[in-house]
Amino acid sequence: MEFRTMILGHFLVISLALNAGLLYRDYCNGKHKSQDVFGFKNDCKNSSLVTKRDTHVAKRAFIESKAQSSSPPKALGEVIDLDHGDPTMYEKYWQQMGDKTTVVIPGWKFISYFSDIKNLCWFLEPEFANAVLRLHKLVGNAVTEDHYIVVGTGSTQLFQAVLYAVSPPNDSEPISVVSAAPFYSSYPLITEFLKSGLYKWAGDAHKFKKDKPYIELVTSPNNPDGLSREAVVNQNQGILIHDLAYYWPQYTSISSSPADHDIMLFTVSKSTGHAGTRLGWALVKDQEIAKKMTEFIVLSTIGVSKESQLRAAKILQVLSDSHEHRGNFKEGEAFFDHSYNLMAKRWNQLKDAVKKSKLFSLPEFPHGKCAFSGRTFASQPAFAWLKCEGETEDCESFLRDHKIITRSGKHFGESPKYVRISVLPRDEVFDQFTDRLSRITSS
Amino acid sequence: MEFRTMILGHFLVISLALNAGLLYRDYCNGKHKSQDVFGFKNDCKNSSLVTKRDTHVAKRAFIESKAQSSSPPKALGEVIDLDHGDPTMYEKYWQQMGDKTTVVIPGWKFISYFSDIKNLCWFLEPEFANAVLRLHKLVGNAVTEDHYIVVGTGSTQLFQAVLYAVSPPNDSEPISVVSAAPFYSSYPLITEFLKSGLYKWAGDAHKFKKDKPYIELVTSPNNPDGLSREAVVNQNQGILIHDLAYYWPQYTSISSSPADHDIMLFTVSKSTGHAGTRLGWALVKDQEIAKKMTEFIVLSTIGVSKESQLRAAKILQVLSDSHEHRGNFKEGEAFFDHSYNLMAKRWNQLKDAVKKSKLFSLPEFPHGKCAFSGRTFASQPAFAWLKCEGETEDCESFLRDHKIITRSGKHFGESPKYVRISVLPRDEVFDQFTDRLSRITSS
Structure with missing residues (x-):
């Protein structure tokens, strides 16, 4: 070949x-x-x-x-490739942690399909479940009481599990799936790729006017633009899925009342940065939905890697330790302090570059007081939703001419004057990017 | 709750x-x-x-x-639950291996989505790919030359990836998926659960007469009955998927010519017993099919757990070592010798029980010379396809009355006079089962 x-x-x-x-x-x-x-x-x-x-x-x-x-x-x-959100920014922090998060797995472990026969989600490792509960309690970003935990091979699989779980199984036509533009570019792809008779992509939630049941995806903070979101379709026949992948204190302020939605999705790739682990979790109120999600994951992959769960459990526990047992860590090593500071630094750098260049703009984020950290700050999202000002219509092509690879707004149901840019690459790449952006001064 | x-x-x-x-x-x-x-x-x-x-x-x-x-x-x-094929039989062997297969993963590893940017299947860990190649070379059960390796979250995900990859994307009706009865009971479930417009389950391959394109699943050795298989639909419009999950020398003799099909599926759960790891691999001749399978796995789960791949790599390498560097292992510790002997013992035990009871029968397997071990033996499959002789029509209910849980033949497209029974539980459970079966002497 x-x-x-x-x-x-x-x-x-x-x-x-x-x-x-x-x-x-x-x-x-x-x-x-x-x-x-x-x-x-x-x-x-x-x-x-x-x-x-x-x-x-x-x-x-x-x-x-x-x-x-x-x-x-x-x-x-x-x-400089900032098209995808590979969270390699986090590598350094975990290197600093040394052996604290090292896992050791003997060869005879995890032979069985089963993790916890008493749990509705029987392939969920109890250690991982405990680590998730502890983390939410620490951060206060989501209510776990009266919710089932369903583990998935990333929140991508969980999103599909929810679609399967909430779609009416015997309707004559597939249920509509909508999300307010700009929406995560994978939603339409994932919803459509198997041509399912259960559900279909119906585009921008703002434009959804059918008097029929529908599923609305609410991503908050939103991918790509980082804004906080609520449902926009004003009907009573909707099933809401809250994708809270980015609802962590390094990116945005945590509200004083924890999120308490029916279906909430989280993932380690955007909380701790372990994208390669392919692990996410859902908090689900309704038992039948949790059961059907579990059924989906069984049919799709007969459960979820135990190794990933064990390792994520360890990492999440150390993360919680870094806040609750600060004495065992060095100054500035509490995970969300460290990552908040890094994101703050990067957003300042990015804003400076945009100011110098004069050709671009960034969204304005309102300031909010974070109930977790006590800090008052404006969101500093994992992605920058950059707009080419002036006459440039295709911002992605424009930046590509400067060898910066981004993702065009049109993949998010928006204008090509916008692009999405990852703020999570390694330091060197981000520095190189902001430096180059600041020097682009004429279109 | x-x-x-x-x-x-x-x-x-x-x-x-x-x-x-x-x-x-x-x-x-x-x-x-x-x-x-x-x-x-x-x-x-x-x-x-x-x-x-x-x-x-x-x-x-x-x-x-x-x-x-x-x-x-x-x-x-x-x-006694022998409904599912949880391969806990293998636990003891890996316990004996002690630290040899222990993996240690530091917290900063596997942050990125990417494993090997140069590989078509870019989330395939090179260590795992190498271990797979070495294993096939050792056993001689499949040709790896001129095949791409696609890694999946178990062969369950790979099976769906193949369906997606080979189904015509724009046909007016879904392509038919068939398999000769008795077929693996999950095939119809997995093919149907999302009501895909790309493919549909069309049942027993023996009965497929349409003059149209189709996909035929060839499971060899077959689940549930353990027999060696070839394609049965005699047409030239077929796409063949060879599920070789059980084509390993502890279960059946390996032919002197390695399998060299277009699409071959394997899984660690049935080769080494690590079902909890959720890891399988496909050997795929056609580049476009390998690409589309990769695309499926990306849309389904954005790749495959790196932790699972790393651990499986280690386990497969030790497995190969146990044959190629016997000096470093104790007598009888070569993996396929050990597991062959265990399966032989279990099948003798099972045949004795069936003989004593007089109410049941088992399939007859022809003897074959194994090119890997040099032994001549009859297959000793992971499942027993047991038939209730005489007037008992519902073998599953009959055994359930004796508190033995099995899976009825009708789930495999066959008569309820048959049941499928796992031969892979822990020793204690298997001993208890054969003891009880031997005592069932009247219906």
């Missing part, structure tokens, strides 16, 4: 993978022509794609591949 | 979970009335279910829960 084909294939997949297939368009359709992600399969599958852009692709692969190791990628190349 | 409801809910889910929903029928519909698994949701969801059988359920939960620990369950209760 040709190496070039391989690398290209890789990027095709990653791009769809990490939510929108932006990268592939470079290689398929010319630099400035954009494609709907669903156009991917038809337009980008033939071998003629392996063409002129291979050098560029190979260079990116090299950069990314190097970025996996500890060497700073700064000197290695020019393309 | 009431404890009784909890326990019941648990069993409802587990039963569907582990392939057929046999358990739940006890509690929903009376002891002797059976239900199609799909009837589950309608018949078994109302609260009236929490009734007379709770004591029984609680007792079973207790037994199973104790069986999770190292204490033998013999004295604890009477129900």
Whole structure:
């Protein structure tokens, strides 16, 4: 197999993978022509794609591949990829923690499918469940009383489990799934990819007018724009899914009343940064929904990796320890203090760059008092929702000309004047990015 | 929440979970009335279910829960559950291996989504890929040259990834999925549960006569009956999926020519016994299919737990070491020797019990020379496909009267005179089972 084909294939997949297939368009359709992600399969599958852009692709692969190791990628190349939200920013903190979060798993453990036969979600490891309860109690971001915990292979799987669990099984047509634009670019992809007869993507919740049952996704803080959200469809036939992946005190202020919704989704990838662990959890009020979600996860993957659960349990416990037993940690090592400070630093850096450049703008976030930390601050989200001001209509192409890879607003149901940019890469990459952005002064 | 409801809910889910929903029928519909698994949701969801059988359920939960620990369950209760294939038999072997397969994972590892940016399947850990290649080379059961490795959250996820990858995306009707009866009871459930417009379950491959494209599942050795299989639909429009989960030398003789099919599925749960790890792999010839499978796994779970992959890599390497570096292991500790001997012992025990009872029969397996071990032997599968001889029509109910829980043949597209019985429980449970079976001498 040709190496070039391989690398290209890789990027095709990653791009769809990490939510929108932006990268592939470079290689398929010319630099400035954009494609709907669903156009991917038809337009980008033939071998003629392996063409002129291979050098560029190979260079990116090299950069990314190097970025996996500890060497700073700064000197290695020019393309800065902030398309996806790979939370490598957190690596340093966990390195500092040394052996505290190291897990040791003997070979005879986790032979069985079962974790806790007495639990409705029988593949949920009790240690992980306890760590989740303790964390929510510490942070105060969500009510766990009167909720079942359902563990999933990331919140991506849990989102699908909810769709399965709440869709009427025997209706003549699939139930509509909506979310207010700008919405997470993966929602439509995931809802549509199996052409399910149970549910279908129905777009922007603001535009949903049908007098029929529907599912509304409420992501708060929102991906991509970081704003706090409430449901927007004003009807009584709706089932609400609250995706609270980013509702943690490093990103936004925690309200004095913990979230108490029927269905709430969380994930370790955005709380502790362990994206490779593929682990999320849902807090679910209704027993039947929790049962059907469990059923989905069984049919989909017969449960969830015990190794991931064991490791996440350890990491979450150390995270809680870092706040509740500060004496055992160095100054500034409490997890949410450390990550809050890092996000604050990055947002200041980003705002400075935007100010210097004069070509862009960022959302304004109201200040809120955080019931967890006591700090009053404006949100400092995991993604920046950057707007190209002036005449630039395609912000993503514009930034790509400056070798900054971002995700166009249109994948989020919004204008291409916007792009989403990850604020969670490694330090070196973020510094390089803000430096370059600040120097872009003419369109 | 009431404890009784909890326990019941648990069993409802587990039963569907582990392939057929046999358990739940006890509690929903009376002891002797059976239900199609799909009837589950309608018949078994109302609260009236929490009734007379709770004591029984609680007792079973207790037994199973104790069986999770190292204490033998013999004295604890009477129900022997061999419905699902939980491979706890393997626990002892891995305990004997001591620290050899212990993995240590520091907290800063596996932050990123990416494992190997250069690989088409970019979330595949190189260590796991290497361990898989080495294992197949050692055993000689499958050709890995000219195949891509796609890793999945168990072969259950990989099976769905293949369905997605090979189904025509834009056909007016879903493609038919068939498998020769008796077929694995999860195939219809998994194929149908999302009411996909891409594919649909079309039943027994022997009865498939449409002159249209189709997908045929070839499970060899077969679950439930342990027989070696080839495709049965005699048409040229078929796409074949070979599920080789049980094609390992402890269960059956390995042919002198390694399997070299287009799409082959494997899983650690049936090779090493690590079911809780939720890890499988596919060997796939066609690049486009491998790419689309990867795409499925990204949309489904954004990759596969790195912890599971790292641990499985270690376990597979030690397994290979136990054969290739025998000097470092004690006599009889080579994995496939040990597990072959254990399976041989169990099948002798089972055949003796069947002989003593006179009410049952087992399939006849031809002898074959194993190219891996050099031994000539008849298959000794992970499941026993037991037939009630004489007038007993419902073998599952009959055995349940003797407190042996099995899975009825009808869930596998076959007669209820058959049941499938796991041969992989812990020693104590298997001994108790064969002892009890041998004493059943009148219907």
